[in-house]
Amino acid sequence: MKYSLFKNQPLHPFFLITYFMLFKWDALCRPFSPVESDQLKFWIINAIIVLLLIGSIVAVVYIILKSATLSSYKSGLLTSLIFFFIFFFDDLRNEINAYHISAFRTRYFLLIVLVGVSLSIYFILKSKSSLRQMNSYVTAVVMILVVYAMINIIIKPRLINEKITNREPADWKLSCSECPDIYYIILDSYTSQESLRKHWNFGNERFCNEIKKINFFLADSSRSKFTATPYSLYSSLNMDGDSLRVSNLHLFEVLDGIKQNTVASKLSEAGYDVVNLSLFDFLSTKRYYDYSNFNNDSNSIINRLINNTALAIFFTAYQSHYLYETNLSVLDSLYSLAKKNNPAPRFVYAHLMSPHFPFTMDSLGRYIPLYQQKYISNPEGYLQQLKGLNKKLFPMIEHIIKEKKRPALVILQGDHGFRFFGGKDGKVEASSIMNAYYLPSDSDQLYKTISPYNTFRFIFNNFFGTKLKILKD
Numbered sequence: 001m002k003y004s005l006f007k008n009q010p011l012h013p014f015f016l017i018t019y020f021m022l023f024k025w026d027a028l029c030r031p032f033s034p035v036e037s038d039q040l041k042f043w044i045i046n047a048i049i050v051l052l053l054i055g056s057i058v059a060v061v062y063i064i065l066k067s068a069t070l071s072s073y074k075s076g077l078l079t080s081l082i083f084f085f086i087f088f089f090d091d092l093r094n095e096i097n098a099y100h101i102s103a104f105r106t107r108y109f110l111l112i113v114l115v116g117v118s119l120s121i122y123f124i125l126k127s128k129s130s131l132r133q134m135n136s137y138v139t140a141v142v143m144i145l146v147v148y149a150m151i152n153i154i155i156k157p158r159l160i161n162e163k164i165t166n167r168e169p170a171d172w173k174l175s176c177s178e179c180p181d182i183y184y185i186i187l188d189s190y191t192s193q194e195s196l197r198k199h200w201n202f203g204n205e206r207f208c209n210e211i212k213k214i215n216f217f218l219a220d221s222s223r224s225k226f227t228a229t230p231y232s233l234y235s236s237l238n239m240d241g242d243s244l245r246v247s248n249l250h251l252f253e254v255l256d257g258i259k260q261n262t263v264a265s266k267l268s269e270a271g272y273d274v275v276n277l278s279l280f281d282f283l284s285t286k287r288y289y290d291y292s293n294f295n296n297d298s299n300s301i302i303n304r305l306i307n308n309t310a311l312a313i314f315f316t317a318y319q320s321h322y323l324y325e326t327n328l329s330v331l332d333s334l335y336s337l338a339k340k341n342n343p344a345p346r347f348v349y350a351h352l353m354s355p356h357f358p359f360t361m362d363s364l365g366r367y368i369p370l371y372q373q374k375y376i377s378n379p380e381g382y383l384q385q386l387k388g389l390n391k392k393l394f395p396m397i398e399h400i401i402k403e404k405k406r407p408a409l410v411i412l413q414g415d416h417g418f419r420f421f422g423g424k425d426g427k428v429e430a431s432s433i434m435n436a437y438y439l440p441s442d443s444d445q446l447y448k449t450i451s452p453y454n455t456f457r458f459i460f461n462n463f464f465g466t467k468l469k470i471l472k473d
Helices: 002-007 012-023 025-029 040-069 072-098 106-126 132-155 193-200 205-213 229-237 243-247 251-259 262-269 301-307 310-339 379-403 423-431 452-463
Strands: 181-187 216-218 273-277 346-352 408-413 435-438
Touching: 012 025, 012 040, 012 072, 012 132, 025 040, 025 301, 040 072, 040 301, 072 106, 072 132, 072 310, 181 379, 193 379, 193 423, 205 216, 205 379, 229 243, 229 251, 229 262, 229 452, 262 273, 262 346, 273 310, 301 310, 310 346, 310 379, 379 408, 408 452
Parallel strands: 181 346, 181 408, 273 346
Antiparallel strands: 216 435, 408 435
16 A cells, blocks of 8 residues: 555655755754854755745646646656756756866857757647656656665765864964055966966966066966865965875865964964955955855855755846946956055055856956856867956056055965866866066075975965975975
8 A cells, every 4th residue: 555655656856855965964054153064963954945946836836737737747847957057057067067068068068958858848748648657767767876875975084173273372472663555366267478488378478477577476287185175275375285185185174274373363463454355254344246266154054955956047138237237347357556645564465266167357457248158168268268357457556556655565466276177187187277476675585496385384484584494285
């Protein structure tokens, strides 16, 4: 009797919800603070909220379809079909992109999906069979996926580690007689001149020569140990070169480490005003702009569901234009800061989400409409945006140096390279970065292979009287 009840009901839409939640467990169910993230009850509470939210929507769709088709089996298959593509559209697209089919744009994939779903709906509706057996097969498959996902969660090691979380505060201090303004400008995903020559046949000579003419030192053999933005910035701003330790940090810990970072804390203690033009919270200042992947405190369950389903497509146009305008706003803010007299020296952390995707800028710096933008792994789109950024970047840098009210120290630094080439070369490219320095006075200790985690060790030793160890690059 129990088997008969199980067999005759379209249970797979609700098992599919469970599988989706488990498959996206960390993205959907993680708690909203580092303290809560190590307590299972908060994960379970979020999981229940996710199930209730999606379950209620799926139930409404199922009821509407059943009233239209008068068949529980057909309405069940239709519901699962629709929500399968809503839940896993982005994952299917990323799988295709993993094979470096960069010309296969989202709109083409969306068109194929819509045609496939439409044909499947037509088949289900026109079928003279009740499709009871197909329901049983689909239910069995989804149940197996649920079990598999649960096993993966159980055996997955927890990343939170109390020994890692408790960082010891540094007991050294900064001192300077004529303290320079420091502009730490991150160019997200900006690769090295060597990599541009090798992979794009573009030497970037014009921009590199321009900054050299105004006395920038180009560390053109520099690499980042980390190819994910938060981890790279955590390492740089905490001067931490321990790749094993940092890579084992949970994202919560990394974001908290950026917020309370050593560099900004020490400069603040030394009397610096800290200006935050970035996507991260920074000491007591809130982030300058939003980038949903890293802003865990503002994420709601609703936002997470949107970002992890096909619904994210509808927000792509807004985010694309928003990031383009944000990059221009960051540049404008740097212009304005350089003009203003300030009684205290300033540490300015500016983070440009460029040449990182979305590729919203052409080679002249103009906005590219969404329907013309290249996909995230397209090398041509990346190069065009890099060229456009160069055109806007150099006048701003030149302006900072000309308008400086006190000695200035300017750092142009990529956090990682272009991450979409395959093989060994792809791994090398992903860590290749732009790294250039304008110093308030000459220093023969700056060298071409300096790693980002040594950047402020070098600066503090040469201009703030410290004797920090320079780590192995």
